[in-house]
Amino acid sequence: MPLQSKAFQRWLHGVAPDASTADVCRIAGIKRTTLAQQLVRGKVAESTLVSISRGFHINPVQALSTFDLYSELRGDPVPPTGCELVSQVATIDLLRAVVERSEPGSAAAAPLSEPPHPTSVRNWVDAIDDGELRHRVSDATGIAPQNFSAHLTANRLPPELAIATSRAAGVGPAGGLVAGGLITEAEAGWPPNARQEALDRMSQSALVTLAGERLLALGKTLRRQEQDHERTERIWENLG
Amino acid sequence: MTAVLPWVTLVVCLAVTVARIPSALRGENRVVFYIFSLISLSIFISIEAPYLVLDSWLGGMNIGNLILRFLLYTTFFLMGIKIATAFGSSSAVRAIRGPVGLTVAAIVAVLTVYFFVITDTQGSSAGMSGLRWGPSLEAYAFMGRFYPGFVAACLVPAIWRTVVSPAPVLLRVASALLLLGLCLLLLSQFFPLIPFSEAWLRVLINYSAAMSTCIGLAGIWFSKAYARRKRRLSA
Numbered sequence: 001m002p003l004q005s006k007a008f009q010r011w012l013h014g015v016a017p018d019a020s021t022a023d024v025c026r027i028a029g030i031k032r033t034t035l036a037q038q039l040v041r042g043k044v045a046e047s048t049l050v051s052i053s054r055g056f057h058i059n060p061v062q063a064l065s066t067f068d069l070y071s072e073l074r075g076d077p078v079p080p081t082g083c084e085l086v087s088q089v090a091t092i093d094l095l096r097a098v099v100e101r102s103e104p105g106s107a108a109a110a111p112l113s114e115p116p117h118p119t120s121v122r123n124w125v126d127a128i129d130d131g132e133l134r135h136r137v138s139d140a141t142g143i144a145p146q147n148f149s150a151h152l153t154a155n156r157l158p159p160e161l162a163i164a165t166s167r168a169a170g171v172g173p174a175g176g177l178v179a180g181g182l183i184t185e186a187e188a189g190w191p192p193n194a195r196q197e198a199l200d201r202m203s204q205s206a207l208v209t210l211a212g213e214r215l216l217a218l219g220k221t222l223r224r225q226e227q228d229h230e231r232t233e234r235i236w237e238n239l240g
Numbered sequence: 241m242t243a244v245l246p247w248v249t250l251v252v253c254l255a256v257t258v259a260r261i262p263s264a265l266r267g268e269n270r271v272v273f274y275i276f277s278l279i280s281l282s283i284f285i286s287i288e289a290p291y292l293v294l295d296s297w298l299g300g301m302n303i304g305n306l307i308l309r310f311l312l313y314t315t316f317f318l319m320g321i322k323i324a325t326a327f328g329s330s331s332a333v334r335a336i337r338g339p340v341g342l343t344v345a346a347i348v349a350v351l352t353v354y355f356f357v358i359t360d361t362q363g364s365s366a367g368m369s370g371l372r373w374g375p376s377l378e379a380y381a382f383m384g385r386f387y388p389g390f391v392a393a394c395l396v397p398a399i400w401r402t403v404v405s406p407a408p409v410l411l412r413v414a415s416a417l418l419l420l421g422l423c424l425l426l427l428s429q430f431f432p433l434i435p436f437s438e439a440w441l442r443v444l445i446n447y448s449a450a451m452s453t454c455i456g457l458a459g460i461w462f463s464k465a466y467a468r469r470k471r472r473l474s475a
Contacts, residue, residue: 231328232407235415238326239272239457240464 002160003067008044011066015056028055046159050182060183061174064159070173072163077189078172085190085198087127088179090117091214094199098211101204112195116181119217122152124179128169136168137161156180242440246287249447249454253280256458271322272457278315279454282308283447288366295364302361305368309352309384317345320391323418326460329398336394348387355380369439378432389429392422410466414459421453 016024025032028051038044046064053063065073089097093112125133138145141164151157157165162176174188186192202210257276264273284290285308295304317336324332335341359376361368371377399419403412424445434441 228406231402231405232411234328235326235402235407235411235460236464236467238269238322239460240269 002038002043002045003049003069005039005042005044007067008049009039011049011063012052015052015058015063024052024055028052046182060187061177061189069160070163072167072173077174080172080175080188080190080194081128082198082201083127084124084171084175085195086202086210087123088115088117088120088185089195089199090115091119091211091218094207094211094214097199098208101207112199115178115185116155118155119214119221120179120181121155121157122217123214124157124175125152125165128166128171128175130169133165133169137165140164140168242443245443245447245451246283249451250280250283250287252451253283253454256454259458260461271318272461275315275319275322276454276457278311278318279450282311282315283450285311286366291366292364300362300364302364302368302371304364305361306353306356310349312384313345313349313352313387316388316391320394323395324398327395327398327402327415329395332394332398336391341394344390345387348383352380352383355383381431385425385428385431388425392425395422396426408463408467410463411460414456414463416456417452417459418456421449421451421456424449424452 012024019027021035022032025035028048030048030051035044035048038048049063050060053060061073061077064070086094090113093110096110134145134148137143138148141161143161148161151161157176157180159177159180159182162180162182163173166173166176172188174183177183178185178188178190185195191197199207253276257273257280260273260276264270285294285304291304291308295302298304298307320336320341321333324330324336355376359371359374359380361371363370365371368377368381396419399415399422402415403419405412407415428442428445428449431442431445
């Protein structure tokens with residue numbers, strides 16, 4: 001459940017006591033109607049809070065942590081595990097790393113692209129999953145396992161579910177928010193080169209195996225997309 | 241409302257048919273144009289005023305109704321094959337066009353003519369509702385409902401799979417409308433259970449079925465045009 005609008009307005013008043021709603025929306029780069037609608041419904045999306053925090057140069061994680069639902073984010077950021085860091089390396093960057101490791105100097109080392117990438121969420125959950133994680137998350141939150149899977153497939157991770165998942169896995173609370181694209185790795189307190197360093201620490205065999213797994217999963221996804229596409233095209237070709 | 245519904249349905253179907261003329265002239269999917277024309281023509285004949293005029297030319301013994309039945313059979317045969325191919329159900333194509341489907345169609349056609357011939361059909365009336373209803377007329381009416389229902393039953397599973405698939409939203413909505421139309425045809429198999437005093441319910445179901453089938457088919461066409469335009473604009 002997103003943020004209660006009462007608590008949100010209290011927070012907003014603390015952040016920008018003199019700004020009008022129009023000002024807030026302009027500075028945060030969000031639509032006025034969107035904010036108004038969320039306030040009327042009584043629930044403000046976390047992404048709205050994040051946009052406003054950025055607009056007013058406040059760390060979004062700190063802003064979130066002032067709400068009870070996100071109290072786990074208070075205090076010093078928990079450093080991410082190596083697996084989490086590597087999970088947020090895009091597949092294409094991973095492949096470049098494999099090439100670079102196999103034939104050093106053959107390609108100019110480009111900086112890693114920022115998370116989230118198209119399979120961030122699933123990769124993150126896979127990275128912290130000990131085999132029982134999904135069960136624990138579904139026990140703790142009441143989310144049906146197939147709905148959890150649907151989120152992973154859609155590369156979506158509602159912030160509340162991200163927190164619950166990291167709690168169930170015993171990792172830092174901000175990792176899921178990075179994977180879900182709510183906050184950047186810098187905002188989560190990850191050191192700037194952490195992902196690159198984690199990648200460099202991997203043995204060549206581990207790197208190649210992981211790249212293989214990623215490619216296999218990517219192949220599956222692409223095949224499904226192609227099938228869906230073909231099905232749609234056949235309907236249009238015959239009836240359009 | 242049931243007096244207006246047939247005319248509204250006719251207008252909608254005619255509008256879609258006219259809208260398809262340019263693409264038919266270009267040679268794109270002419271069969272779809274024929275299907276829409278047949279649906280429009282069937283609806284036109286089924287409405288009381290045109291029906292009475294047409295039937296009076298044919299001798300006032302409801303031969304018009306017989307013609308209408310065969311128009312509908314043709315429509316559903318063509319539509320069934322086209323939709324089954326489109327939705328990628330080879331089993332449905334086989335069921336409609338294969339030996340089983342052709343046998344069903346032949347039996348329905350022969351029995352329709354047979355029951356028409358052995359019934360006293362003097363006295364023009366739309367839907368033959370003014371005649372005295374005996375077992376032979378019931379059987380005749382059953383044939384008229386059965387074949388569309390048969391085709392609909394063949395198509396429902398494949399369309400349902402598309403409705404719940406991750407296809408573009410517009411396409412799924414259009415497919416759902418098409419599915420609704422076909423389900424109404426399946427529902428029409430239970431017409432004998434509707435008492436005569438509630439005849440408006442049959443009219444409602446029949447024309448709603450035609451309308452949502454027609455809008456669904458047109459919607460699929462629209463979803464294609466929309467997707468193409470969006471792609472062009474983003475390119």
